[in-house]
Amino acid sequence: MSALLKVENLSHRYATAWAIRDINIEINQKGVVGLLGSNGAGKSTTMNIICGVLNQTEGEVYVNGIDKRKDPRGAKRELGFLPQTPPLYADFTVNEYLTYAATLRFIERIKIKSAVEEAMEKTGITHFSSRLIKNLSGGYRQRVGIAQAIIHKPGMVILDEPTNGLDPNQVIEARKLIREIANDHLVLLSSHVLSEINLLCREIIMIEGGRIVFADSIDAFNSYAQPQTIFVKMDNLPAASELQRIPGITKVEAVSPNSCHLYFSGSSTITQTIIRTSIENNWGLSEISLEKSLLDDVFKQLSHSQQ
Ligand SMILES: Nc1ncnc2c1ncn2[C@@H]1O[C@H](COP(=O)(O)OP(=O)(O)OP(=O)(O)O)[C@@H](O)[C@H]1O
Missing domain, CATH: 3.30.70.1560 (Alpha-L RNA-binding motif)
Structure with a gap:
């Protein structure tokens, strides 16, 4: 069976400076995996390459065994992405927006309605189906962002700092939802908040200065605390x-x-x-x-x- 995510010798250079060097990742199981690093460490660059938003300078990315360079559309079918700023249209209702997201994901017309309903149910937003996105709280907007990321049932969901900017109650709710999502998908979550990674993740990949400095289970990370x-x-x-x-x-x-x-x-x-x-x-x-x-x-x- 192919790894859910395999990244081989990934490097990326912006203009003259290398942002990441020789990143290797292999994840075979569902659950939450944390991508941890301080500002400018290279998390977003790595995530953007995995998602296909950015083309790497060197190295390979395989999503569920699909080579991102050779079959970018196939690899994207296996991926859901919630960037730091959710890509929402404020003047759409939740239902309209998710229907649009389903269309972008090439879901068959006949299956769109049920896909939208399922995504709303999983993220707990069914009761806001006909509300305009601009009238939702930050926590619910984030839920809509997560719903668009899972609407096509990808093997892997990438969440870039998903609790950033939420109030403490919304953070608790968002973490609960992320745990639920991780029962059905591999969730790669970036954060620079250690306590969040510790609460949510099964494994940690830590990037500093564009290189992986630690990759192991959360237990191994905690026992590293000598x-x-x-x-x-x-x-x-x-x-x-x-x-x-x-x-x-x-x-x-x-x-x-x-x-x-x-x-x-x-x-x-x-x-x-x-x-x-x-x-x-x-x-x-x-x-x-x-x-x-x-x-x-x-x-x-x-x-x-x-x-
Ligand atoms: N478009 C760009 N052009 C040039 N350099 C860039 C560009 N984007 C990022 N960088 C540089 O690449 C390095 C890695 O940045 P990246 O955004 O991947 O880090 P990050 O870990 O996601 O940080 P943050 O948590 O602040 O988003 C940094 O030195 C950054 O300044």
């Missing part, structure tokens, strides 16, 4: 110099008169050494915890590995 420091609270907290004598402790940072962060190198079994040393010296250890680096720190770490 323990960095140990927090300790002791009734008789000794001087920093004494704590630094414990093998492996590299730095001590005071938090309060009886608590501190201990920076360490090597294995996290160091906590056992700290507990033992505390008992031997009667330091009165009352709290000890490993503190993992935050996702933001991992993000910075991975970004800097490319600079």
Whole structure:
């Protein structure tokens, strides 16, 4: 069976500068895959090439096994796209707009009505079918944008920063809808919001400086967040110099008169050494915890590995 999406050695140059270099992606399962990266990292360029909006300088894209260069129309049939600004016509009703979108997608005339009804039902907008798009809230406009992206039942849907500009309640609703859509499609979602990617995605592809710096499951990404420091609270907290004598402790940072962060190198079994040393010296250890680096720190770490 062909991969739902396969990208091979993809590179793109605008004028003289390379925007992306040597991007390789293979996705075989439905679900949400996050494309993460800071501003200017190369997310939109990658997505625009996959969608066929932009022709790559080098490399190949296969959507459901269809070569985008050799059969662009066939590849587009397997793709739905919601750009950052939804391509909506404000003076159309929801029904009129989706009927038009279905026509653009070459859906047979006889099947258009049912395709529109199904897309509206899946995105929860049936009750607004005859409302003008300009009279919808931002959250509902986004739903219409998602409805046009799935109207032709593509294998893959690309959503470029889909929750950008929505209010907090609309963001929650939009995420719920994206999860539902991902039961039937591969959803490639771009974002620079780590918490969003963490909530929604099964896999993460992280791009920085036009290159992939991380591509793995969300669990692997989270376990990349290695323990960095140990927090300790002791009734008789000794001087920093004494704590630094414990093998492996590299730095001590005071938090309060009886608590501190201990920076360490090597294995996290160091906590056992700290507990033992505390008992031997009667330091009165009352709290000890490993503190993992935050996702933001991992993000910075991975970004800097490319600079
Ligand atoms: N039309 C263009 N002409 C020249 N350079 C461009 C063009 N579009 C993008 N770039 C450059 O290519 C690089 C990648 O841009 P891209 O828009 O793909 O990044 P992005 O990750 O989508 O960023 P953002 O989150 O800000 O949209 C950036 O350095 C950008 O300045």
